[in-house]
Structures are given as C-alpha cells and as structure tokens.
Amino acid sequence: MDIQSITNGSTVHKQVFLGHSSGSNENDAVAISYPATEVVGHGSFGVVFTTQINESGDRVAIKKVLQDRRFKNRELEIMKQLRHPQIVDLKYYFYETDPENEVYLNLILEFMPQSLYQRLRHYVTQRTNMPRIEIKLYTYQLVKCLNYLHTHAKVCHRDIKPQNLLVDPETFALKLCDFGSAKQLRPSEPNVSYICSRYYRAPELIFGATNYTVQIDIWSSGCVMAELILGQPMFPGESGIDQLVEIIKILGTPTKQEICSMNPNYMEHKFPQIRPIPLAKVFKREDEQTVQFLSDVLRYDPTERFNALQCLCSSYFDELRQADERDPQLAEAVQRLNLLDFSDQLDFDSLSLEESQTVKEKLQL
Numbered sequence: 001m002d003i004q005s006i007t008n009g010s011t012v013h014k015q016v017f018l019g020h021s022s023g024s025n026e027n028d029a030v031a032i033s034y035p036a037t038e039v040v041g042h043g044s045f046g047v048v049f050t051t052q053i054n055e056s057g058d059r060v061a062i063k064k065v066l067q068d069r070r071f072k073n074r075e076l077e078i079m080k081q082l083r084h085p086q087i088v089d090l091k092y093y094f095y096e097t098d099p100e101n102e103v104y105l106n107l108i109l110e111f112m113p114q115s116l117y118q119r120l121r122h123y124v125t126q127r128t129n130m131p132r133i134e135i136k137l138y139t140y141q142l143v144k145c146l147n148y149l150h151t152h153a154k155v156c157h158r159d160i161k162p163q164n165l166l167v168d169p170e171t172f173a174l175k176l177c178d179f180g181s182a183k184q185l186r187p188s189e190p191n192v193s194y195i196c197s198r199y200y201r202a203p204e205l206i207f208g209a210t211n212y213t214v215q216i217d218i219w220s221s222g223c224v225m226a227e228l229i230l231g232q233p234m235f236p237g238e239s240g241i242d243q244l245v246e247i248i249k250i251l252g253t254p255t256k257q258e259i260c261s262m263n264p265n266y267m268e269h270k271f272p273q274i275r276p277i278p279l280a281k282v283f284k285r286e287d288e289q290t291v292q293f294l295s296d297v298l299r300y301d302p303t304e305r306f307n308a309l310q311c312l313c314s315s316y317f318d319e320l321r322q323a324d325e326r327d328p329q330l331a332e333a334v335q336r337l338n339l340l341d342f343s344d345q346l347d348f349d350s351l352s353l354e355e356s357q358t359v360k361e362k363l364q365l
C-alpha cells in the first residue's frame with residue numbers, strides 16, 4: 001500500500017539526533033519529516049510505527065518507548081554502538097513529552113518487512129515446511145551477527161526469539177532487532193536471570209544463574225532454528241519450571257557435571273532420571289550435519305555449547321560457502337547478502353593471528 005494513501009496527508013516535522021554520531025557533534029540535531037502512519041507492532045515496552053523519511057526516502061520503523069528520566073536508556077546506548085549488516089540500524093532518535101509530562105524516546109530504525117515469527121506462520125498456515133535452505137540462510141546470518149555482537153561489541157542480546165528477528169522473504173536477509181533486554185555482561189558482575197522469553201531460555205537461566213554468559217543467546221538461537229524446522233517451538237514450556245521439564249524430556253537429565261556448569265547450587269538436587277532422545281530421532285528428516293549442528297548448540301554446559309564463531313565454522317554451513325553455478329539462485333543470495341564477507345576488525349578481533357588463520361581456513365576464505 002502507498003504510504004501517502006493511509007496518512008491523511010499529515011506530515012510530522014522533527015529535530016532528531018543521528019543514530020551514529022561522528023564524535024564531536026554528538027548532540028547536533030537534524031531536521032526530518034515524515035507522514036504520520038499506522039502502528040505495526042505492540043510490544044511490552046511501547047509501540048512501533050512505520051513510515052518513510054521525506055528527505056532520504058528511507059523506509060523506517062519508529063519504536064516509541066516510555067523513558068524513565070532517572071536513567072539512561074540502555075537500548076539506545078547499545079544501539080548507538082552497533083553497526084552490522086545483520087542488525088537493524090539506528091538511523092535517528094528523538095525525545096517527546098506528552099501532555100502528562102511523560103517523556104518518550106523514539107528510535108528511528110531501518111525498516112524490515114516482517115518478523116521471522118510471521119514468516120514461519122506463513123508456512124505453517126499453508127501446511128508446508130520452511131525450505132531447508134531458507135532456514136540455513138537465516139541461521140547463518142543469526143550466528144554471524146552474534147559473533148560480532150558477542151566478541152566485538154561484548155553485548156548479550158538476552159531476548160533472541162522469532163519475533164525479534166526481522167526478515168525480508170524476497171532477499172532472505174535477516175536482521176536482529178529489539179535491544180530492550182540487551183546488556184554488556186562483565187564477568188565480575190552478576191546479572192538478573194529473569195530475562196529472555198520462556199521457550200528460548202537457556203537452562204542455566206532456568207536454574208537461576210546470575211553468572212551466565214553470552215552463550216545464553218546461542219541456546220536461544222538453537223531453539224529458533226529447531227522451531228523453523230519443526231514448525232512449532234521445540235521446548236514449549238507452560239511455566240518457568242515446566243520449561244526445564246520440556247528440555248529434560250528431549251536432552252535427558254543433566255549430569256552432575258552439567259548441573260555444576262549451569263548452577264552449582266543445584267548439585268545436590270535429586271532430578272528424576274530421564275534418558276535423552278537422540279536428536280536424529282527428533283529431527284528424523286534432517287541430514288547429519290543439521291542434527292550435529294543442533295546438538296552442538298543445544299548443550300546444557302554453556303562452556304561446551306558452541307560459541308558463535310564455532311557455529312559459523314560448522315560444516316552445516318558449507319553448502320553456503322560452496323554455492324556456485326550449479327545452484328545460481330543460492331550463489332546469488334550468498335553474494336547479495338555478502339555472507340562470505342568478514343573483517344578482521346569486526347569479526348575476528350578477539351583472535352590471535354594464528355587462531356584467525358585457522359578460522360579463515362574453516363570459513364574457506
């Protein structure tokens with residue numbers, strides 16, 4: 001639908017700040033205007049509108065959240081720092097005060113056509129599966145983005161789920177959004193365990209750990225990939241603790257060692273002994289590499305769970321690296337999305353020279 005046709009022609013004029021300022025002029029405002037439009041998303045913290053900036057022609061989403069005057073907005077501070085092709089870009093932001101004197105922060109974000117949740121529903125309602133290659137393209141972009149987020153920006157998203165992954169079904173681009181729960185984790189500081197949406201919560205969070213790491217995002221990503229294959233959540237817990245039951249039903253009872261790695265306070269707890277169901281049985285129609293990848297990611301022990309870089313190097317993604325003229329559509333998608341582009345500064349900056357050589361070999365760069 002043409003944006004103008006649904007706006008009654010009313011134009012909003014705003015003085016806004018740049019999402020990524022270049023140092024000295026951080027608080028320099030610029031003028032933009034856009035037609036007022038409809039709401040596309042209601043979240044727990046605010047509303048999201050979409051519109052088009054008159055000056056640049058860019059399609060954007062505007063996320064409006066109530067701002068507590070006492071604190072800096074963490075979502076804004078984090079988004080200002082992040083720049084990655086697989087992260088929804090913060091273009092501008094501005095504040096507004098309503099008649100009750102409440103302050104609202106507006107984040108003007110790069111627009112994406114739909115969420116991965118909506119994309120999956122499209123297949124489920126048609127009673128078909130999401131094509132395996134589409135799942136692989138999305139999962140690859142997710143772990144590529146997490147490698148940047150975790151190792152370069154040192155940020156944990158803490159709410160990875162299909163609703164917070166935005167996609168363009170025409171290009172298969174995927175971008176992570178909603179940094180409302182994100183945080184820079186420091187090993188010496190405890191963090192609240194009551195984060196992340198239920199089905200996607202890593203077991204260490206269910207065990208109430210406060211010393212968890214960025215590896216919780218990897219668990220959530222494994223749950224998202226599994227859901228894309230199954231067409232429904234892999235661990236659909238009905239409550240916090242039932243979530244653990246759902247996990248145990250498939251992965252079996254965690255060993256003492258695994259419990260210790262999640263939260264040592266539960267070492268003496270007696271759990272009913274449940275034997276694991278091999279993932280090859282849960283994912284009967286998937287090939288060995290897919291099953292292996294999922295079992296590397298859905299591990300109880302966060303230190304044994306693959307990290308984002310190990311995920312990227314998995315042979316599950318070799319199909320993308322080896323795409324050529326035998327599958328021109330895939331080769332074109334890989335190229336268009338720059339999936340094989342890596343930068344030493346953004347993607348491998350936590351590695352020694354030797355390590356980065358090994359990784360590059362695995363990534364076939």
Ligand SMILES: Nc1ncnc2c1ncn2[C@@H]1O[C@H](COP(=O)(O)OP(=O)(O)OP(=O)(O)O)[C@@H](O)[C@H]1O
Binds near residue numbers: 109110166180
């Ligand atoms: N850049 C964007 N382009 C298109 N749609 C967006 C964009 N950002 C958000 N949306 C839509 O709005 C919804 C809500 O946005 P977002 O997830 O950022 O906030 P939230 O849901 O309020 O936070 P929470 O997930 O913690 O409840 C998304 O699920 C998505 O459907």
Ligand SMILES: [Mg+2]
Binds near residue numbers: 043163
């Ligand atoms: Mg959200």
